[in-house]
Amino acid sequence: MPTVREHPETLNWVGKSIRRIEDPKFLRGRGNYIDDYSVPNMLEVAIVRSTEPHARIVSIDTSAAEALPGVAAVVTGAAAAEVTDPMPDFGPSPDKHVWRCLAVDKVRYVGEGVAAVAAESRAIAEDAADLVHVEYEPLPPVVDWHDALAEGAPLIHEALGSNVPFHRSFVFGDVEDDYAEADVVVSDVLYWGRSGGQPLETVGAVADYDLGSGMMTIHVNSLTFTSFLFMLAGTLKVPSNKLDMHPHPAGGSFGAKFWEVKTAAIAGMMSKVTGRPVKFMQDRLDNIANGDHHGSDRRYEVSLAALRDGTMLSMKVKVVDNYGAYIQFGVGHHGNSLAQAVGPYRMRSIAYDVTAVLTNKCQQGAYRGFGSEVGNWVLERMVDLMATELDMDPVEIRRKNFIQPDQFPYFIPTGNCYDSGNYEGVLDKTLELADYHGWRRRQAEMRAEGRLVGIGICTCQERSVFSATEFWFWFDQPVGVTSSPESVTLDIDAMGAVTATLYSNASWGNSPETMVAQFAGEELGVDPSEVNVVYAGSNQGLPATGPGGSRFTIMVSGAVEGAANRIKAKAAKIAAHLLEANEDDLEWIDGGFAVRGSPDRRKDLGEIALQAHLFKHSLPDEIDSGLEASFVHDHPYTTLPNADRTDLGVFYPFVGHASHVAVVEVDPDTGKVEFLDYTAVHDCGTCVNPRSVGxxxxxxxxxxxxxxxxxxxxxxxxxxxxxxxxxxxxLPSALDSPALKVGHQETPSPYTPYGIKGGGEAGRMMAPSAICAAIDDAVGIRVRRLPATPERVLDMIEAAED
Amino acid sequence: MKSPPFEYKRAEGAEEAAALLNELGSDARILAGGQSLLPLMNLRLASPAFLVDISRAGDLKFLHIDNGSSGASPLHVGAAATQRDVEMSAHTLRVAPILAEAIANAGQVPVRHRGTVVGSIAHADPSAEVPAAFLAQGGSVIAQSLGGRRVIPSEDFFDGVFSTVLEEVELVASVRVDEWPEGSGHGFRELSVTAESWPVAIAAALIHITDGEVDRASVVLGGVGSTPLWRPEAEAILMGSDAGAEAIEAAAEAAAAGLEPPSDTFGSGAYRKKMARVLTRRALADAAERAGAAERAGGKQ
Incomplete structure (x- = not known):
């Protein structure tokens, strides 16, 4: 177990809703988004996308495209395969479902790239793309999960020999004993439809391959995961130390730019081929059809076992996940579900059978929740079903099963650790903020008028701070324990001004600069608004993993704390010399060192910095010039899965919690759902900036x-x-959204700086459960398939009437 | 999403635009607000060789009430008048409030600042709001060609999906929306999956009541056929009725009868057909209430 931290009682900057450091540049249109970035002599790329879901590529005629004035190169998939290696693939057996930046031999979904055109402008590139003639020999498409599993189904990847790249049955705890002991078992079949993160700016990259030095420089608004950039270097066949990635703000990622690597690979490949800088900016059609980041697409057979009094014992989950044509992250999405498989409840065991299938759809990537949002929804659907079965109040069945505050750290049957929590506290706060009992009274009155008004509640986990150890559970042989670190460099210049350097592509719609500035403010006693935050290129970079899995704020807090401690250690030596005091007699107070008991004898950080930069030879010999320090913050707590995978280890240990209450009215004639009220109370430990968490x-x-x-x-x-x-x-707009009432509870983590837990994925991990429960409650029948479109809801209403 | 190459021409007036169409032939398209045409071009679903921009044509940028010869005073909308200008105009609210309501449902405000009423009618999207409202209230289309102008009654104008009876060498210079007499009321209802998505179905209705009896009615459906659909069967049921719940229900049923709407990701054909009935009922109830209220108040609402 990691060390339990003593959190400071008073904080100057952490916990304050300061204005975001990022806002001025973004609001002024000076955010340096990737499409605003260009270099001289730059070409632009357009992709020839497959019009076929599944087909052999018989031939590609590029001659007309190449003849168009302004076209520099047309590269087919086969030609690309000569200058690039396959794309990075974290899945099991990547050699059996080889993924390339452009399709070779056959296409596997509508929109897959078959050729790339580089031209003097994007418009010319698109004109040329229209002139590329591709002859296809159509193959039967495989679309649904059951098509993929059918006997004799056409194969998406022949080398795999089936359409199932992964299947495993995990059993955590004594599932059968618990089912034997149970009084009641409820079961259901549930479907989660495929949605995805939709950024305002799509993924883009500007690549410049220098033939002289062999350096491949790529400016990109994706690839937060800089620790794994060597894999992109491999794809581009450049030495890993000759790839330099420069981050640009993603604007919005929501996970969908986590590791969108194909855009950078295509830009890099085209720069190598043409010898010129190349921009590839996905357009919306590229992004939706070919962005490699669709969300989960799952069918569940699930049951829940409980005692008559509502005590939940165990759960059996059988899930088929339709991954699409490739499986770049393996079944990491299910690792995410398994990190919080039993939710906030004291369930003793769980069986989890997962089958990944390949089909003729775009592949899945990351989307806010990374698959755990689906697990939450399924669990909460089942808890509601159990409540109905036992005629229990949906609030009370949850309250009865909560893990209690004194039970933390709590290990769930899958092996993950929940560090801390106070679930009843969140629930009570939610019920009060939502005026739950008031709404129940109003609901009765509105129902008496014939209105279909429903109230739904959920109580869900948000696991945070993954370590990539979660990837290892699908391999048969355990690999080493992974850290997934985050790094920062703090530099105090001669004037005492602070520059913080980040090493990942951290800006993806979150507030990384604000976070770092608040931490630097806290640790060094400076005003966060005066901290300069910059991003290093990866080639000079320290290890970094970037945002994802609600990890960045926590991980960078530790990095800033560590770097600040190193700076203070050096500053203390200088201060001791200047004050002619013993270092042990100094204390850090209000942004400087003072002699304990003599607060007037002090040196501020700025004075110390000036000495450090300018007067090295006036200082003790062991002190060299300058005042800067770096720190690599490693994952505080992660362990390996055990060999038989009955325990997946600890890989997502800082676990937040939230309760949402949705009040909806369903139009009985159209099936349309309108919100009457919505309340969300979250506990992500200490809020660094409550407004940005909100x-x-x-x-x-x-x-x-x-x-x-x-x-x-x-x-x-x-x-x-x-x-x-x-x-x-x-997409929902403000016009479709309720005015949210947001509340916070703070149950600090004992293991992270300041007690922070991740909060970045929170809302999406809860809302589906609360909204579906509200629709159920309004209409009197269960939502089993998402999205619950007006037509589907009307079908439910009509079925209930029959 | 870049358009294929095209040549841009700006027409300073209706006659110049007609002359350009005559000269350039079928490769030319009229550009007004561009809110439908330009996305289609960027998606490469349309690739005209020439665009004839009429957005700054002085003689097409107008909105007023004509003094009709027979006492009726139609709203006259020039081809360069933006949807937002028409939506916010007191003239529109007086003569054709259904048009203002339809526009308010069509796209977001910034889109309506560029999009034009005439452009929407000429584009003839069977799911669009403005054509449905125009057809429901009735009026005429004034088509300009090199040879002069002709008047096409609204009910004859639409002839298919994105298709009208307009000749290649013609453009719509303006539309006139008929004035309904005092004692009229309108209803406009649409269902869309999100607030800003394309409608699943639209119902636009007007009725006129004299001495408690409907003596004029119009029901038009959008999104359920290849054009905005005029539903005379529903009107026949309403005529002579009190526009009460029973008559409205029967009219709504008649409006939806026989429809074979298309299916898409927003809803199946069967769902659209159900919604046609629901929306007609609601639109007629609104129209009846407004007509009744107007009658009681002794004037038009």
């Missing part, structure tokens, strides 16, 4: 609303993508 909660909740009610990448039975643009792929 923003995360609101944004995440609205995305959860979208996934619940209408967002879906729809492929028809023939594998045709029916939602290629925002005309068809529907």
């Amino acid at each position: 923003g995360q909660v609101i944004g995440g909740t609205v995305q959860g609303l979208g996934s619940t009610l209408f967002e879906e990448f729809v492929y028809d039975g023939d594998g045709v993508l029916k939602t290629p643009s925002f005309a068809e792929y529907l």
